[in-house]
Every structure is written in C-alpha cells, then in structure tokens.
Amino acid sequence: MSSEQTPAAPQTTPPRPRRLTYAAALAGLEGLALVVGGVWMLVLGIGGDPDDRQQAVTGGVTLIVLALLPLLAARGLLGLRSWSRGPAVITQIMALPVAYSLLQADSMAIPAGIALAAVAVASLVLLVNGETTRALGIRGPGRTSE
Numbered sequence: 001m002s003s004e005q006t007p008a009a010p011q012t013t014p015p016r017p018r019r020l021t022y023a024a025a026l027a028g029l030e031g032l033a034l035v036v037g038g039v040w041m042l043v044l045g046i047g048g049d050p051d052d053r054q055q056a057v058t059g060g061v062t063l064i065v066l067a068l069l070p071l072l073a074a075r076g077l078l079g080l081r082s083w084s085r086g087p088a089v090i091t092q093i094m095a096l097p098v099a100y101s102l103l104q105a106d107s108m109a110i111p112a113g114i115a116l117a118a119v120a121v122a123s124l125v126l127l128v129n130g131e132t133t134r135a136l137g138i139r140g141p142g143r144t145s146e
Contacts, residue, residue: 016080017135023126024077026119027088030095031071038063082136089127095120 038060045056070091076084095116102113126132 016078017131019126019129020077020080020132020135023088023123023132024074026123026126027070027077027091028074030091030119030123031067031069031074034063034067034070038067077136080135080137082138085127085132085136085138089124092120092123092127 040060041056041063042060045053045060048056069087073084073088073091077088099113099117099120102109102116105113
C-alpha cells in the first residue's frame, strides 16, 4: 500500500491552552531559580569562607531537592497531566510566605520578594482558571462527567 491509500491517523490531543503554558513556564522558572540558588550556596559553602560550611552545603542541597517539585510540575503541565496541578499549586502556596519574609527585610531582598509574590499570585490565578482545569481533565467534586 502506498501512503496515498492509507490516511494518516487524526490527532486527538487537544491543543494546550496558553494559560497552561504560562503557568508551566512560571513553575519552571521558579524551579530553575531554586537550582541556581542551591548551586550558588553549595559553591560558596565549599569554596568560600562561610560561617558554617555544613549549614551552607545543607542549604544548597535542600534548595536543589526542593527545585524538583516545580520542575516536575512544569513538565507535567506541559504534558497536560492532571496530577501536575497539585504540586504546582503547592509550590505557589509555599512561595507566598517566603515572599512575605523577603518583603519584611531591610535590604535588596525586597525586590526579590515583590517578584516572587507576583509570580506566585499570577501562577495561582493561571492554575485555578477554568480553561486550565478543563485542559487538564480535572472535574469538580461531585461531577461525574460534563
């Protein structure tokens, strides 16, 4: 049989909504920022002169491990996996108290707190949006099918 006789199978995957792509990008950026911060803490802890080398190394490793949550969530969101919204929402909820504590500092941490709060709130809005929820196949409680 030639390719002219065999029609190609139609794609049944729905297109990913733009809001979902934006939410995945923001989660991915947060994960990347955690990895960069963790590596920076490790480098300073190992090569620099920290007050407590063990605390610096532990903090760096902790940040790198914490980065897995938003990075996996971002990958899942891009793949339209319904399980990925939970970790993404948890990441944003965890980011809000961190942003608040950065805003309470009297230093250059204030702009970082503003940026983190803005990203967390924007991500939450994108993640709970109806279009995003439908694209991920998430139904509300008590809804069997729509």
